[in-house]
Amino acid sequence: xxxxxxxxxxxxxxxxxxxxxxxxxxxxxxxxxxxxxxxxxxxxxxxxxxxxxxxxxxxxxxxxxxxxxxxxxxxxxxxxxxxxxxxxxxxxxxxxxxxxxxxxxxxxxxxxxxxxxxxxxxxxxxxxxxxxxxxxxxxxxxxxxxxxxxxxxxxxxxxxxxxxxxxxxxxxxxxxxxxxxxxxxxxxxxxxxxxxxxxxxxxxxxxxxxxxxxxxxxxxx
Amino acid sequence: xxxxxxxxxxxxxxxxxxxxxxxxxxxxxxxxxxxxxxxxxxxxxxxxxxxxxxxxxxxxxxxxxxxxxxxxxxxxxxxxxxxxxxxxxxxxxxxxxxxxxxxxxxxxxxxxxxxxxxxxxxxxxxxxxxxxxxxxxxxxxxxxxxxxxxxxxxxxxxxxxxxxxxxxxxxxxxxxxxxxxxxxxxxxxxxxxxxxxxxxxxxxxxxxxxxxxxxxxxxxx
DNA sequence: TTTTACCTCACCAAAAACAGTGATTAATAT
DNA sequence: ATATTAATCACTGTTTTTGGTGAGGTAAAA
Numbered sequence: 001x002x003x004x005x006x007x008x009x010x011x012x013x014x015x016x017x018x019x020x021x022x023x024x025x026x027x028x029x030x031x032x033x034x035x036x037x038x039x040x041x042x043x044x045x046x047x048x049x050x051x052x053x054x055x056x057x058x059x060x061x062x063x064x065x066x067x068x069x070x071x072x073x074x075x076x077x078x079x080x081x082x083x084x085x086x087x088x089x090x091x092x093x094x095x096x097x098x099x100x101x102x103x104x105x106x107x108x109x110x111x112x113x114x115x116x117x118x119x120x121x122x123x124x125x126x127x128x129x130x131x132x133x134x135x136x137x138x139x140x141x142x143x144x145x146x147x148x149x150x151x152x153x154x155x156x157x158x159x160x161x162x163x164x165x166x167x168x169x170x171x172x173x174x175x176x177x178x179x180x181x182x183x184x185x186x187x188x189x190x191x192x193x194x195x196x197x198x199x200x201x202x203x204x205x206x207x208x209x210x211x212x213x214x215x216x217x218x219x220x221x
Numbered sequence: 222x223x224x225x226x227x228x229x230x231x232x233x234x235x236x237x238x239x240x241x242x243x244x245x246x247x248x249x250x251x252x253x254x255x256x257x258x259x260x261x262x263x264x265x266x267x268x269x270x271x272x273x274x275x276x277x278x279x280x281x282x283x284x285x286x287x288x289x290x291x292x293x294x295x296x297x298x299x300x301x302x303x304x305x306x307x308x309x310x311x312x313x314x315x316x317x318x319x320x321x322x323x324x325x326x327x328x329x330x331x332x333x334x335x336x337x338x339x340x341x342x343x344x345x346x347x348x349x350x351x352x353x354x355x356x357x358x359x360x361x362x363x364x365x366x367x368x369x370x371x372x373x374x375x376x377x378x379x380x381x382x383x384x385x386x387x388x389x390x391x392x393x394x395x396x397x398x399x400x401x402x403x404x405x406x407x408x409x410x411x412x413x414x415x416x417x418x419x420x421x422x423x424x425x426x427x428x429x430x431x432x433x434x435x436x437x438x439x440x441x442x
Numbered sequence: 443t444t445t446t447a448c449c450t451c452a453c454c455a456a457a458a459a460c461a462g463t464g465a466t467t468a469a470t471a472t
Numbered sequence: 473a474t475a476t477t478a479a480t481c482a483c484t485g486t487t488t489t490t491g492g493t494g495a496g497g498t499a500a501a502a
Contacts, residue, residue, distance in 0.1 A: 019240015
């Protein structure tokens, strides 16, 4: 019998935690050592010297403190905690961000539950682990290919807009047409259209209405 | 041995589905009869006469068609399907909305997994079921107390416009194109365009973005 | 120094939106 | 009985948006 692997699970949805526990319990080698519903709880739990876990399964979107904050906390305080991120986001930038923050594995929530068990074992054994969709994405980017942007938290989307794009976005919400904007900004209509297309792509919406709704939601207007 | 209860699960996150299945499998009385990842899949599944389920567990946020649209489809086509909504939203208006659309139970994703089993049994037995947090909220509102608004998607209500126009307006804010609306509402594109033009005239705006902004301004967003 | 990000513009093609006019039916109100 | 309103659809246009590809210049960063 190998040594047991102890795991801590953090996600704001209890039901998902229970699902993970159910999946993990099918494997005798792994044991749950506790779970948290917020990033704050995670940090508190690991701050207690009586607590420890070989692997932390970490969701990125949680109230109070999110997964990014937890990873930053570990890095800042030089706590060498093995972390597997379990997220519904599948954007390259997000993956790169958490990897730079020291996470050792990344599993998309869209992948099958068995992957969690494999990931835990790999990471506990000082390897890295990525679910197949994430693996493909990383390989693609390493081979220099462009990776289309995927689902990601909105705070990242906002940052990715340039000044000009935000200008155009504001004018769109004021019902300006492309020619009117080009006039006002002293640009060619082609240029304005380029920004328009770039906005659609970056914010992952279908049309100008989607842009307007996004702008409202994020108080850009 | 009682008669088995057959259940269909719809959620865009496979892992959550697996979690639910794991929880449900602890109870011999209940059996999974299929699952869907989008609202469109749900509708298609139930449209097939070979398929049926006593209870549908329904997420509200799904791609292609969301949970609201699924409930609307059932109501419109007078399909008497027992539905339990499983959502991360905990706003009173959302709960009222889905109840008015005929749903029989509402479980917050923050509640423990055992509730799902209880909910399924209750609803299969023609009762209603709400997780404790939702119950508290409903009681509070029934006793006339104000309920603070919780997490919710974008919703609104409007006057002076006809029902059909409001429907179209709602869909426009969701980035539907005219053909998509015509498809969904079983109308000709000409008709939908008529509503569109009528909206532009009545609300005195230039384009679809103006409509969307109006919708936002005159409602709860 | 090389790479990357941003701003700028062009050309092409298809899809969608916008504009106006008019018409039928059914229900409702006067 | 008649007028109004809502819902439905058609025909014919023009304008705008959307999608894709490509590319030059500049400034900052690695």
